[in-house]
Amino acid sequence: MMIGRGCGHGVLFVSRSFVNGLVKKNKFHPPPLSRIHCPQSPSFSSIKTFELIKRHNHTDARDGDPNEVKLTAYDENIIKLCRENNLQDAFGFFKISPSLNSAMALVLTYREKGNYYSVEKVMEVIICLVEEKIEMDNDLLFQAFYLFDELKPKKAIDLLDLTVKMGIQLDEACISKASSSIKERVHHGYAKMFVEQIVSGQHDFLPHPNVCSNFMYVFGFYENFELALLLLAYMMLKEIKVDHGCLINLIKSCGTGPSSFEKVKKVHLLLPSELIQNQSVISILMQTYAKCGGIDHAIKVFEDCVKPTLFTYNRIIDLCATNDRVENAFEYFERLQQKYDIQPDLATYISVISAVTNGGSRYLSIGEKLYKEITADMKLDTAMVVGALMNMFNKCDHPEKALKIFDNYEKRNDLNDIILNFGLSACVLRGPDSFEKGKEMHQKVIDLDLLTHPLLSTTLMAMYYKCGDHNELFRIYEELRTNHNFSLNSEKAKLLIQACASSKSLQMGKKIHQQIKPKTFYNKEIENELISMYIECGDMVSAKILKQQSQKPLPQNIRGTL
Numbered sequence: 001m002m003i004g005r006g007c008g009h010g011v012l013f014v015s016r017s018f019v020n021g022l023v024k025k026n027k028f029h030p031p032p033l034s035r036i037h038c039p040q041s042p043s044f045s046s047i048k049t050f051e052l053i054k055r056h057n058h059t060d061a062r063d064g065d066p067n068e069v070k071l072t073a074y075d076e077n078i079i080k081l082c083r084e085n086n087l088q089d090a091f092g093f094f095k096i097s098p099s100l101n102s103a104m105a106l107v108l109t110y111r112e113k114g115n116y117y118s119v120e121k122v123m124e125v126i127i128c129l130v131e132e133k134i135e136m137d138n139d140l141l142f143q144a145f146y147l148f149d150e151l152k153p154k155k156a157i158d159l160l161d162l163t164v165k166m167g168i169q170l171d172e173a174c175i176s177k178a179s180s181s182i183k184e185r186v187h188h189g190y191a192k193m194f195v196e197q198i199v200s201g202q203h204d205f206l207p208h209p210n211v212c213s214n215f216m217y218v219f220g221f222y223e224n225f226e227l228a229l230l231l232l233a234y235m236m237l238k239e240i241k242v243d244h245g246c247l248i249n250l251i252k253s254c255g256t257g258p259s260s261f262e263k264v265k266k267v268h269l270l271l272p273s274e275l276i277q278n279q280s281v282i283s284i285l286m287q288t289y290a291k292c293g294g295i296d297h298a299i300k301v302f303e304d305c306v307k308p309t310l311f312t313y314n315r316i317i318d319l320c321a322t323n324d325r326v327e328n329a330f331e332y333f334e335r336l337q338q339k340y341d342i343q344p345d346l347a348t349y350i351s352v353i354s355a356v357t358n359g360g361s362r363y364l365s366i367g368e369k370l371y372k373e374i375t376a377d378m379k380l381d382t383a384m385v386v387g388a389l390m391n392m393f394n395k396c397d398h399p400e401k402a403l404k405i406f407d408n409y410e411k412r413n414d415l416n417d418i419i420l421n422f423g424l425s426a427c428v429l430r431g432p433d434s435f436e437k438g439k440e441m442h443q444k445v446i447d448l449d450l451l452t453h454p455l456l457s458t459t460l461m462a463m464y465y466k467c468g469d470h471n472e473l474f475r476i477y478e479e480l481r482t483n484h485n486f487s488l489n490s491e492k493a494k495l496l497i498q499a500c501a502s503s504k505s506l507q508m509g510k511k512i513h514q515q516i517k518p519k520t521f522y523n524k525e526i527e528n529e530l531i532s533m534y535i536e537c538g539d540m541v542s543a544k545i546l547k548q549q550s551q552k553p554l555p556q557n558i559r560g561t562l
Helices: 016-025 044-057 073-083 087-096 100-113 116-131 138-151 153-166 172-185 188-199 209-221 225-237 244-252 258-270 279-291 295-303 310-321 326-338 346-359 361-376 383-395 399-412 417-447 454-466 470-481 490-502 506-516 524-536 540-549 556-561
Strands: none
Touching: 073 087, 073 100, 087 100, 087 116, 100 116, 100 138, 116 138, 116 153, 138 153, 138 172, 153 172, 153 188, 172 188, 172 209, 188 209, 188 225, 209 225, 209 244, 225 244, 225 258, 244 258, 244 279, 258 279, 258 295, 279 295, 279 310, 295 310, 310 326, 310 346, 326 346, 326 361, 346 361, 346 383, 361 383, 383 399, 383 417, 399 417, 417 454, 454 470, 454 490, 470 490, 490 506, 490 524, 506 524, 524 540
């Protein structure tokens, strides 16, 4: 039985040494913890604890017994005030004469309050004990970790800092609670410290699988493959259950670059075959292989899957679509429906449309077929699917079909940023032929208050540039600059500079130059655009000055001009 560890309101919290003292003296035997519950009164546990402390204090005990719990007058008063919920006075008396008993009384009461104010006060109690050089036990620290983990994990990390500084050895319960906060705060340093301590045998307990899973999450986040592999080896050696969350984070720890490919293969070989059949593990393993340049291995993982589901089909179709395996994506889409008779969902259609988009015009016939299927099923008539179709036709050089889809969608549904963005993209591709349509969409953007949308504003500016209305482009830019949500990026900057060059707007070009110079995206490519703009506008002096400031060799067409 774990003494002094509760899991919620209505459970009796008693310190281990305190209970041992009671049993040894045979003066009072507390009832089993399993029988002490009172869900009707959340404050019962603290009150009962204080009553037991009081009753034990008045028993006849031999002097000098190390297990005897002695309460000072201040302890008695603080316990009484806590029982009356007068925490302000209780804390005041505690600061005058702090002790471990009164600290426990305060921490238990604050924990049952369960609010952010309690978090700060518990930390003050602990700091007070540290300042007075009063040794803390794990029972008190557990209660603090419990409260911090539920409400403010950062405080749990602060408490860990304190225990390390003071050299306090945490027990299993404290480490278990602290591991949740370590995961929440993704604190690599403490995850590493505890795993190294556990593996080297500095603790005499086996960690719970959830604790290992928490640490593995941190190693996965930081892509620390060595420590993740060490933890896995320890878990397998000690026969600690390896759950699917552990495996997923172990795979994530491999990283995603080409150099990570061998790590993924090593993990794949280590994993028991029955664990690889989990759909989430299969999905992350395929995804990691693909990101490391091993799409063929990702396909092999899928083919080895005994019972593929719609979830794993969607993942492999998407991976094939984005990794130059377009034919495989179409094959899996057909197999999904014909062999397994599984109905595709929105994610399936978006992935297959993406395969057509990446494959190009030669697969447009498949795209046309998908378009007919989608229009025949109202459940698929969503912005994500329709937007993917419009993007597909734009990429396959059929913007007129994208605009037709836009018109049909507008009749049935309310417009949103996705549909408007792909509609404006179609206008960009068609140029002056769709200028009036583009202006209509501009008005829709204004009506929906989407002008500051990062992607939409860029596409809108590109539409006016392609259609040759540079004055409207500059006007939109000036309007956007007055809005604090507007963010100027390199793509917008290039559009503005090119518009200045085309319209010979030297003053606007100089103004934009000064505005973008402090930006983080200002680079040699932007400088080359500016030099070209100055040349087009006939300002050779500014072009030469900018050339002298540039260290990177200029493109041949600009170098010859200067």
